[in-house]
Amino acid sequence: MTNGKAHRTERGDHERRSDGRFERSRSSRAKIVAAMLDLVGNGDVNPSAARVAEQAEVGLRSVFRHFDDMDALYREMGEVIEARVRPIIAEAPVGATWKQRLFDIAERRAKVFETILPYRISANLKRFQSAFLMQDYRRMLSLETAAVEAQLPASVAEDEAAASGLSVILSFQTWRLLRHDQQLAVDKAQAVVHRLLHNALADLPEG
Template identity: 40%
Template structure:
């Protein structure tokens, strides 16, 4: 008669320890990627991320299929932090006041996102995932602004497009990165642009 052997049950403490170490490694990889981008490395390699996270390169790809998967994780973190700001109800009855409030929100959101969107822009031309995400973000930003602009104002098509351009991330990047303005000066400049454009639109 053949004897039957059974595999001893796994020690729950050992299993929990492995899970915790796995979660810790994954978080260190994400934190390392965000830290590198925040410090000006626009396109860090997997090897560079592994070095910063103090993990092996194989560990990076055990947790993430490719670099786009890390970008997706970072995008989810930023969305959780910033979407409530972007989507909050507006408090004013006058569309101009709502656009000013939207501009103030954009300043806060764009400044937080600046290093990460610059890094994604560098990579998006070789990444269908990041290119698709870029299009979604641009469309959402435009839609949220147009919701605050009444129909009779949208009939001033080019002025409306100018407001959209003034409140686009590319404009914030130009002011902060290319013209090297401080966040405070870039904010003031953005509000000046928006106010001048709104004043140029006549009411019916």
């Protein structure tokens, strides 16, 4: 009985130590991801691992104990940001006509792109040195294009110049150009996108 009780106590102590190590590891990982998000979100679009460690108040070795490389950290950052905007993206565009639905997409994308702006800029800076980030960039571009093309009537979808032009107007890169490069306010950037979209749709058939 005594040996059995001692064994159970030892096992309980081991489980508590294991749980404690797991919680500390999970907390440390969460701090690293939060630090990366904070740095990029506040304008440091190319943070080093050392800067992330400093922001997270962990050792540099801790960063690479949780993440094999910076690609892995960018991957997790991307997953967090994508989860934030997924509810907006998942909603079907609203409108009685395909043209009205494109304007609804423009409104939704302004919200999405504004949320992801610094994080996509950060990833874009790195994508030419990262096979993963380049692949993810192409994936996002493909999703953006497909969402627009899904609303187009056959006569417009078959017009490559028209279909591509609409995708460009509603793309993240256009939003980045207006907001980041030209430094327009959100409402002014939206007005430009609406003007471009209105002009592009003017000569296209209703259906």
